[in-house]
Amino acid sequence: MMESFIDYTLAYIKEQNPIHYKKALKNIKELKKDDFFERATTFLDKYDQLLENNGKTRKYAIDCYLKLLADYTHEGLIFRETGKYSSTSFDEVNKRVYANPEIMQYYMHGLLVSQFLWKHHYVLLKYYIENLAHYVTAKSYLEIGGGHGLYVNEALNAFSEDTTFDVVDISESSINMAKHFVNNEKVNFIHTDVFDFHPKNKYDFITMGEVLEHVEDPVKLLLKVKDLLKPSGTLFLTTPTNAPAIDHLYLFRNYPDILAVLQKAGFCIENEIKVYAEDVSEEMAEEFKITMMFGGFLIKKL
Incomplete structure (x- = not known):
């Protein structure tokens, strides 16, 4: 097959x-x-x-x-x-x-x-899967901008049976597609803007894959995410630099741009990966504005 x-x-x-x-x-x-x-x-x-x-x-x-x-x-x-x-x-x-x-x-x-034709997309997914083992004690999982459902599908395989799973997305089309792809009644899909999302309890683990570049103010979004996260919780986040697309708004030009936004919102990086869309040196990627995918497991600053 x-x-x-x-x-x-x-x-x-x-x-x-x-x-x-x-x-x-x-x-x-x-x-x-x-x-x-x-x-x-x-x-x-x-x-x-x-x-x-x-x-x-x-x-x-x-x-x-x-x-x-x-x-x-x-x-x-x-x-x-x-x-x-x-x-x-x-x-x-x-x-x-x-x-x-x-x-x-x-x-x-x-x-x-x-996900399986672009090397940088696959490498980032693999990184996420291989590091989920460090967070299997999480009892509550939230995904913001669930998209096609690939990440929450992997979380279902990694976390324990008693973990709760919520997915929030502003697009009804994305919600419907993720439902069909995941096909698991344990996942609660919520069609809403994350800024209108006010759950009773905070989360142990939040995934937000390629969402920051879709908003005008990424710090504001990260502060909202920070509020949804337990003090000891973990955020897995991905975002690209120099990645023009029909729905991208905020331009991260390089890694320091990403780091500055994360620090301003009060997050520290526990573990990270940087993958370029082309097989070139970091210097050449900077010069020619080659897309770089950042992925990281983040915690709140103490």
Whole structure:
């Protein structure tokens, strides 16, 4: 199942976008060096089932990915010309993207496919999975911006049976897709803006993957997250630098930019990873504004 899905994907991309095919093939060849196939098999089997349950095909999924890629390419051209992201307000993005089921459908399917085609997405997911073992005593889990549901799905596998799971997302389309992908009644999905979310109890563990860049004021969001976290709790956070996209607002230009925001909000880094989207030196990545994915396990400052 796994190899045939990847083979199909590569063959279709080769036909539709020969230039990107070379990069996708290179990424997969490099990822084969570790336990990529084992993880990919579990993922692709689950994703195949999601597609079938929703009357969709692999071709649909890859078409969504290629459309996502075209969006990224267009936004990248604007970014290189202006040095800024094209979107300027959350209200604009919310109306144009998050509240638009047609856009969110291809966007979320495209992102799911990218998890095992983009090296930096896969490496970050692997980092998250391998470090969850340090937090298995958590009894309450919250995910903010659950997206496609891949991270909460891994948390379900790692945490104990009596852990509670909540997922908050502003997009109804994202909530619906995550429900189908996770397919577990233990997860409570909540369709709301996180700033309107006021639970009775605070959380041991919070995941917030690639959300900071979607808001105008990341410090304000982090302060809200900090308030939702128990004093001894842990936040797993990811965010990119120089990553133009149709719904990205806040531009982190480098690692110090990310660090400054985390410190201002009162967080300390326990463990972290930095992964570039291209195989280049850190100096070259800085010079050419190559996307860098940051991932970290954070705690509140004492």
